[in-house]
Amino acid sequence: MTPPGRQPPPVVPTLTDVVPHLSDAAAPLLGDGQPPAGEASAVVVSRGVSEPDPALVDELTERVMAALLPRLQARVAEALQAWVLAQLETGARTIADAVRDEIAQDVRRAIVSALGTTRR
Numbered sequence: 001m002t003p004p005g006r007q008p009p010p011v012v013p014t015l016t017d018v019v020p021h022l023s024d025a026a027a028p029l030l031g032d033g034q035p036p037a038g039e040a041s042a043v044v045v046s047r048g049v050s051e052p053d054p055a056l057v058d059e060l061t062e063r064v065m066a067a068l069l070p071r072l073q074a075r076v077a078e079a080l081q082a083w084v085l086a087q088l089e090t091g092a093r094t095i096a097d098a099v100r101d102e103i104a105q106d107v108r109r110a111i112v113s114a115l116g117t118t119r120r
Helices: 054-118
Strands: none
Touching: none
């Protein structure tokens, strides 16, 4: 709602009115020279914009990677440690379950043998 005493502008400018030559920009084309189906110029090619300097791109990439890598490596190390611990616990449980029955049978035989020799 407009406060009393203020009037809305008679015309609201569109992006093509604000940015010069935007309406002249080329839409992306497919291999057959046709724009993608259902997409009106989603990517706008601006006139007068040159490719970025490869040295600058490399420098910025190195800076970003230098800032991100230590934290990324720490997170990967933490995740790997958690995974290894989980695998150790699961493996120990599986081995213990497999060996428990064999050990219990050996203990039963030893008890039977010990009780059999002491009863005589």
